[in-house]
Each structure stands twice: as C-alpha cells, then as structure tokens.
Amino acid sequence: MPFKPVVALVGRPNVGKSTLFNRLTRSRAALVADFSGLTRDRHYGEGRVGEYPFIAIDTGGFEPVAKDGILLEMARQTKQAIAESDVVIFLVDGRAGVNAHDHEIADLLRRSGQRRIILAVNKAEGMGMAATSDFHELGLGQPRPISAAHGDGIVDLIELALQDLVDPEPEVVEDDGFDDFPDDYDADDENAPLPEGKFRDLPVDHRIKLAIVGRPNVGKSTLINTLLGEERVIAFDMPGTTRDAIEIEFERDGKRYTLIDTAGLRKRGKVFEAVEKFSVIKTLQAIEACNVVLLMLDAQTEISEQDAHIAGFVLETGRALVVGINKWDGLDADQRERIQREFDRKLRFLSFARMHTISALKGVGVKALLKSVNAAHAAAFAKLSTPKLTRELQAAIEQQQPPRKGIFRPKMRYAHQGGQNPPLVIVHGNALDAIPDSYRRYLETRFRNAFDLGGTPLRIEFKSSHNPYAQDKGK
Template identity: 35%
Template structure:
C-alpha cells in the first residue's frame, strides 16, 4: 500500500486502509517520497493507519527498496509449502519464437496467464502452471522461444533458452509447436532433434491452422512434408490446432495422456522374445563369416523411454539398420506411439 510521505495521510488513504484491514490479508505500507531516512517524523503518522510498520522509500532515487522487498517476501509461504502433484503430467511446450506457445497455454486456461505478443521472444522464462482437465492433473510449462545461436544477442535471452532446454529435461511430455503458415524450418528440426535425443515422449503440434487455405488434400500434404523433414520422429503423432479459435486444443491433452502412458509402457520378457524371434525368422541377421550372427535373448531394462537390451553372440556385426528393423517390429506389435525407444546391444556367448 503506497502512501505519500510529503502529503501525509489523506481521506482516501484512510478509506483504503479500512478496506485492507477488513480483508485480513498481509499488507506492507510503503511511505514514498521520503528524503531523510533518519527522521522518523516524515513517515511516523502512517502508523495511525493500523497496518503495521510503514517502510520509508524513495522510488525516484531507488532508496530503501531492499527493505521493502524483504518485507513483502516475508509473507510468502516457504518453498516447501508448494508441493508438486507427483501424479501430474508435466508438459513442456517448446518451439521457435512466436509460433503461439503462450497463446496455446492461455487458450487452455481460459485466461491471460502468460504474455502474448506479436513480438517474438516475449516470454522470457519457463512458466509453470498447474492445471486440471477431465479429472487429470497437468503442469503446463510454457517456455521462451528457441532461436538459432547466431540470433541470440541479449544475455537474458541466452538465459531463457537455457531454461527452456532444462524444461525439456524435466518434462514428461514435450509439445513441439510449429507454425502452419511457415512450415518446418531448420530451427524446428534442431528443437525436435533435441527433444528426441533427450528421450522424451512428444507430440508434433502445428498451430495457426486457421491461417492455412485448405482443401481435402491439405492435411495429407502437411503430414507428408513434416514426416519428410522430421524423419527421426516418425513415431510422433501430429496434431493441427488453432490457439486463436481454440480448435482441437484439448485434443492435445488427450494425446499427452496417451503418449505419457506409452512412454512408461513395459513389455514382458516372454512377449518381447517371441516378437524378436519371429522378426528374425522373417528377416534373418546377415552373414558373420564362420559363425552365424544371432540375437540370443532380449529384455526390457527401463522405461521413460522404453529401453531394450539385445544379447548377441557378435554384437559388433549387428548393423544399426537391423536394430531399426527390430524397432519397427516392436512398434508394430506394442505401439510405443509418441515415445523414442532405446536399443542396446550386449555380448553373450551362445551355449553349446
């Protein structure tokens, strides 16, 4: 509650003070325009407002603002009081500047929670927002737009990009957002590549779909172009939305639930080996000289992302293209839509 130390208590001050006292909320009185901080008489009368100790400040000269800030912070709940729901799905929204990340979050929440502007780079930090939909808990993480390194000039923006990359690391599901009016560019590929390398469940969301002139072939053409440009994410679902018209925005949350479940999926060892053995019968491992190359046994050793170990007699001779074939067979049989799969080869001697 800012008051004028030069003018003293006014009738309006008393009216506001009465409202604040009835609110039973913590109040800090800032007595502004104080020139001599040693003379309590300049602000002593504000004790009469009944709102505790007035704190003398000079906004013009920036004096004593540290004490004011300390007083405000003293009313904050300790960090330990803010507990993240362990069952909430953390969804990070990443993409180039101005693809509509903040507009999407605000459309979901139905309120202006984060700044929306036509100027790229308005969101400076990762902003966490707890959110509930259809009985499910989510934490939406809106991040600063990620530019090419050569175009990042301000130190604050460099910090924001680092925070955005950290947000990807702590998310359960990452929404890679693109602009329908611009298509996939090199920076989209870099961002998607980082998400893939981090092994995160993800959805490719194409925003601003309302700006595209459409016919019956438009979506198929977009699908084809995106699959061509992001070949390494062939497993990711694609969704076309408009944050402005709110079209299909809640479908994103339904897909997030689904890919989060796929990300945590575990396959029994018996089922896994059956599929791998059938795949090897259909397409045997090539060559290997005197001894045939064999995958003797396979097992799932981890989730988020699903991680599989294949024990082979000559792992060094198993080509990466054969692992890709096995990955495709696993996806064909078990799904794993929206999640990367990690494949590891280990050596194991065949029993005579």
C-alpha cells in the same frame, strides 16, 4: 491437505523479487540477472518457514499506469496475483530509494482490499536504519529491511507475513506397507504370492509434465491460456514475450498435468541478449525435466532448420513427443498440402510422434492433442514384460535374420526392459556388435507395434555374452 496461504511478491522492475522468490522456494526456478523486466508472467512456487508451508507468487516489474503493450500485460498479471493472494510483500530497493513508481504501487495496494501488505526494503545489507528511512512516506507501516541475495531478515519477514494465517502442518508418517512382510519377500517380483492380509497397490497415475516448445510467436502461451480458460500467461503478438519457463498445474478429465510454457528458441546467431541466453537454458532444462514435449510449429511459415534442431534435441533427450501445427485454420487446401509435404521431408525422423493440426486461439483440435499427450506419456512409462519381449524378438528373427558378418551371424537369445522414459529394451546374445543400424530399426518397429509405443522414442541396447576364450585367440 492443509490450507496454504498465498504470498504475492510485488514491486517495480529490478528490485529483487525473483531473487527473493528463489530463496523462499529454495530453488532457482525464476530467472535472475542484473536486468529490469526479466520476469513477465506469474510464477508459482512452494515455500516453507519452519513448520509453516505457503505458496509464493513471483511477478513482473509492476507499472500500474501502463496504457498498452507488454507493460500493460505484465500489469494485468501482477493485479491477478494480488487478487489471488492472502498477503502481499511489496518489495522496494533500499539503495535506489523511494520514487514515483513506488507511490503508484502503494496507492494501488491500499485500494486492493483487506489483505495484509508488508513493505520490505531489499538490498539493505550494511545500511542500517538508513535503508528504511525514506520509505515511511509510502504509508504502509513499518518498512522491514532485508537482503534477498544474502538471506538477511527473510525468516522474520515471512513469519510476519504468515502471522495468524496458518497452523503448523501435521507430521505425516508414511507407511510403505512392507514393514511386516517376510525378510525374504521380493517386492519387485510381480508373480510373488502376497502374504496373507496384504494386497498389491495399483500404480499411482502421477502428474504429466508437459513442456510446450517451439520458435518464438508460434502460439505456445495462447495454447496454455486456451487449455486453462484464462489469461494465465502473457500472449502478445511479439516474438520473445515469454522469457522464463513457467510451470502451471492443470487438470482435465481426471488427468493431472504440469504445463510448462517456455521461451521461443531462436537460431544460435540470433540470440543477442543475455536474457535470451538464460531463456534458452531454461527451455532446454524444461525439456530434460518433463515427461512429454509438445513441439508447436507455425502453419503460416515454413518449417525451418530451427524447428528441426529443437526436434533433434527432444529426440536426444529421449522425451515423448507430440507435434502441433498451429494456425491451421488460416490456410487454404494448397497451403495445407505444402506444409504436410514439408513436415514429411524435414522432420521425417519424428515418424514415431503423432501430429495434429490445431488453432490454439480458437481451441480447434486441442482435445485430440491432449489425448495424444496422454497416449505418449503412457507409452513412455509402459512396462514391457520379458516373456512378451523375448517372444517378439524370436518372431522378428524368424521373419528376418540379422545379416552375417564374415562367417558368423549374430545370435540373439532374449530381451528385457532396461528403463522407462524413454523405454529401453536390452537384447542379449552373442556377437551382437555386428548388428547394423538397419536391423536395429527393424527391431524397433517390431517392438513399437507389439507394445503400442507410439509417441515415444524407443532405445535398443545390445549386450553380448562374455567369451571366456577371447584372451586365448592370440596364443
């Protein structure tokens, strides 16, 4: 893999760092709104200018002299991003002009080491040289006028930032391995004999995208920091600390993960700030985009209606699910029994999901939690053979036939897999519209046990054969 330089975007609040980050990464990964303090954690993304790849880091509004609270935690995140970078783009606001915060940041950057520092004056569209004149006093060289919102000056800025840091990435021509196969070769047929000299590739164990969701202040960021062994995201004893959905790559025991730390989801009536509305959208998008969801509950509070709503949304999207009940170490035996009863009563529709009691702060139970995440991911992407599905279907019918509807009994003939994440089983036969939900749940249990599909929802779809005489019934 070619070397990719790291470009950190640094500046005081609301100067346009996230807008620039989204443009550099050609994404909408970072939240953008007309509010200060929207970004709080480090946010990484892949960028490219021409043939030159790089890694961009978006940071929160930087206040170097912060003494305590959330501003101090945000400052630590920014300092870590500076330490990780090869070049820093110091972003200032051309319309607001230079201020004391800009001088404080400039002083810190000068003391940060030998890395290159580039001063970019944002929001400079239509201002000409007047946008940059005040910023020479920062003593960081020639200010570069740009517009992150409109794209003005961005390419020149990044080319300057990457100067002498990268070589063009070599063009890679991918060989799919089938160029010299016979025209009639069926690559989807697992039983098709392979042409001489060819072999079947083993499936690639792709990265597990794990979204960690739950109400505010249940310990989602603390768990991620424990998994990584560093203060990667801000974990602060205040609800709503995380606002964006932060993606972090992580590897353990040969398994590769993308951890997604999400904002805490509140009740609809409690989402007052526009920023929180953006955060809720990002969290729901993270659930839809991931492979496995870890739903975290707080053992020291009751399982709420909001917990059930979050779980219901996960179920609707069909994502594999693991439940972690955090802060378990602070409970006595009676409290633990109460939480178990509440879980069985309020979240009984999650019976397919494995449940773990953990302490994110102390790391207790985390290893077993990851093991269940791996198992849920494997179940979500399991390949179910048609012969085995059909045999299990016939065995289920022999044990318990579907109930009659009038004088007819639904007749199920065979089953095959129709999709993954979640697994979809399609059952073919006659008069299957008459099969009740209770029998669908019975088949779901049979298939789940036969294929070890714990941790993932399972969908069953019935398809009835077309009756060629249906249109003649009224004649």
